[in-house]
Amino acid sequence: MTVSLEQLRRCHVAVDLGAARTRVFVKGAGLVVDEPSVAAVNTRTGALIAVGEFAEKMTGRTPDYIRVARPVSGGTVVDVEMAQRMLRHLLGEKLRRQLRRKPLLRAAATTPHDSDPLAQRATIETLVGLGARRVELVDTLIAAAVGCGLPVEEPTATMILVCGAATTQVAVLSLGSIVTAERIPVGGNAIDHAVIQYLRHQHELMLPSQSVRPLQLALHGTGLTPDGPASTEIHGRDVATGLARSVVVETAAVRQALHTPLTAVLDGIGKVLRDCPPDLVADLVDGGITMVGGSARLPGLDELLRDATGMPVRIAESPDTCAVLGLGAMLDGRIQPLTLNPLAEAE
Ligand SMILES: Nc1ncnc2c1ncn2[C@@H]1O[C@H](COP(=O)(O)OP(=O)(O)OP(=O)(O)O)[C@@H](O)[C@H]1O
Ligand SMILES: [Mg+2]
Numbered sequence: 634m635t636v637s638l639e640q641l642r643r644c645h646v647a648v649d650l651g652a653a654r655t656r657v658f659v660k661g662a663g664l665v666v667d668e669p670s671v672a673a674v675n676t677r678t679g680a681l682i683a684v685g686e687f688a689e690k691m692t693g694r695t696p697d698y699i700r701v702a703r704p705v706s707g708g709t710v711v712d713v714e715m716a717q718r719m720l721r722h723l724l725g726e727k728l729r730r731q732l733r734r735k736p737l738l739r740a741a742a743t744t745p746h747d748s749d750p751l752a753q754r755a756t757i758e759t760l761v762g763l764g765a766r767r768v769e770l771v772d773t774l775i776a777a778a779v780g781c782g783l784p785v786e787e788p789t790a791t792m793i794l795v796c797g798a799a800t801t802q803v804a805v806l807s808l809g810s811i812v813t814a815e816r817i818p819v820g821g822n823a824i825d826h827a828v829i830q831y832l833r834h835q836h837e838l839m840l841p842s843q844s845v846r847p848l849q850l851a852l853h854g855t856g857l858t859p860d861g862p863a864s865t866e867i868h869g870r871d872v873a874t875g876l877a878r879s880v881v882v883e884t885a886a887v888r889q890a891l892h893t894p895l896t897a898v899l900d901g902i903g904k905v906l907r908d909c910p911p912d913l914v915a916d917l918v919d920g921g922i923t924m925v926g927g928s929a930r931l932p933g934l935d936e937l938l939r940d941a942t943g944m945p946v947r948i949a950e951s952p953d954t955c956a957v958l959g960l961g962a963m964l965d966g967r968i969q970p971l972t973l974n975p976l977a978e979a980e
Contacts, residue, residue: 636741636769638963644741644769646732647960649776650705650716650756653798653821653927655685655723656954658961664954665728670705672719684722693841707818708745708799709752710759717762724763733764740765741964743773743956746802746816771963773956774804774814777925779968780959781949785809786969790913791920794902794938795956796928798822801898805909805917813908817901821928823894831890836880838869895934899941906942921945925955 647658650670657666668685675682677698683691692701704715721729732738740760744753757768773795775785783791786809795802798821804814832838864883871878902922906914921944924935929952939946949955962968 636771638966638968640769641741641771641960641963642966644739644767644964645735646738646740646765647957647964648720648740648742648760649773649957649960650710650720650742650759651797652703652705652708652800654953655705655720656957657720657724658957658964659728659732660961660964662728664957664961666723667954668723670716670719671701671703672715672722673699673701674715676700681718681722684719706799708797709748710755713755713758713762716755716759720759720763737766738764739767739769741769741771741960743776743960744770745800746772746774746804746811746814771960772811774802774811775806775809776959776963777956778804778806778923778959779962780955780957781923781925781952783923789920790909790916792905792917792922792944794898794922794924794926794929796820796898796924796926796931796934796952798927801901801926801928803898803902803905805905805913807913812910812913813905815901815905817897819894819897820926821931824891824928824931827890827894828887831887832867832869832880832882833872835886836882837872838867838878838880839872840867840869892937895937899938902938902942917944919945921947923947923949925949925952927953929953 645660649656653669655666655668655670656664659665669689671688672684673682673688673691675698682699688701691699695701702712702715704710704712704719710716742756742760744756753770756770760768774793777795778785778791778793783793785791785806788808790805790807792805800820801817802814805812829840832840864881866879866881868877868879922938924946929948935946935948
């Protein structure tokens with residue numbers, strides 16, 4: 634971690650700008666925002682029509698003068714101005730007034746592991762536009778590990794898998810730092826995309842964007858495991874005729890389609906373990922992998938990882954908010970700094 638806990642303790646607000654959801658923690662008030670990172674704009678007037686949950690419901694259902702924008706993509710802010718407007722509305726007038734009163738507003742934000750300076754700049758600019766005078770960036774992996782209560786500071790290895798919408802990040806941590814880590818550009822979005830592509834190619838069926846999740850759940854029953862129902866009926870639109878149509882889909886085939894993006898995640902985990910010093914890998918046999926992030930809820934993903942790695946795998950409690958709550962815990966001073974007293978040199 635490049636910023637110290639001391640600096641973080643001086644921050645007033647913690648922000649996690651994710652590709653799918655934006656979360657804000659305010660010191661003294663807790664988690665105040667947890668909404669989709671979406672804004673709907675009237676393209677004729679430029680006015681903001683809706684943000685968050687309501688804007689997400691509009692996706693794919695708008696007349697052409699309304700544009701639904703996602704200012705955060707691939708885990709980085711791609712449209713700073715829109716991200717600022719979205720955040721302003723998500724925070725609301727009351728909270729903003731409260732934050733404006735601080736003479737020197739300091740903010741902390743999560744940043745994906747290994748994010749490039751340009752992406753970091755965009756996050757900082759977004760928060761500076763909201764009135765922050767200083768912005769501290771913390772690696773998502775560390776924030777999430779703290780948030781799910783892993784003993785990050787201890788000299789034993791802990792392994793965390795952050796399954797987001799745009800990326801999956803995996804790391805082995807020890808003594809409060811990242812030992813080895815990998816960021817894989819595959820997340821919940823890629824998994825949804827795999828289902829949509831499968832139905833399009835195999836059944837010439839277009840699926841409304843918002844029914845992918847229910848489909849995943851219905852299809853799998855018990856998740857990616859083979860015990861779910863053998864087939865299920867789904868409704869969509871025929872690719873060629875444009876008419877409504879239903880098809881019976883074999884769950885095994887969809888499961889197979891889902892495995893393709895997940896192979897990249899398994900490869901990433903393998904690479905992290907191979908790069909990790911053997912003593913730490915030995916620690917992991919007991920501790921195993923902790924999964925956080927929204928996609929950790931994908932039914933059966935934990936079992937798939939358990940089978941592939943042979944290690945214990947657990948899903949953190951409320952996995953989606955771990956990163957921002959971890960950052961919040963650091964702001965509140967609930968995390969004790971690791972005190973490594975230098976040994977007195979023998980004369
Ligand atoms: N019950 C569920 N089953 C399957 N997938 C889920 C479930 N709940 C959430 N997701 C997926 O989790 C993802 C959102 O996770 P999260 O909120 O951690 O993303 P994010 O932090 O915004 O993204 P990123 O960290 O990649 O920028 C979405 O892709 C969503 O499809
Ligand atoms: Mg995230």
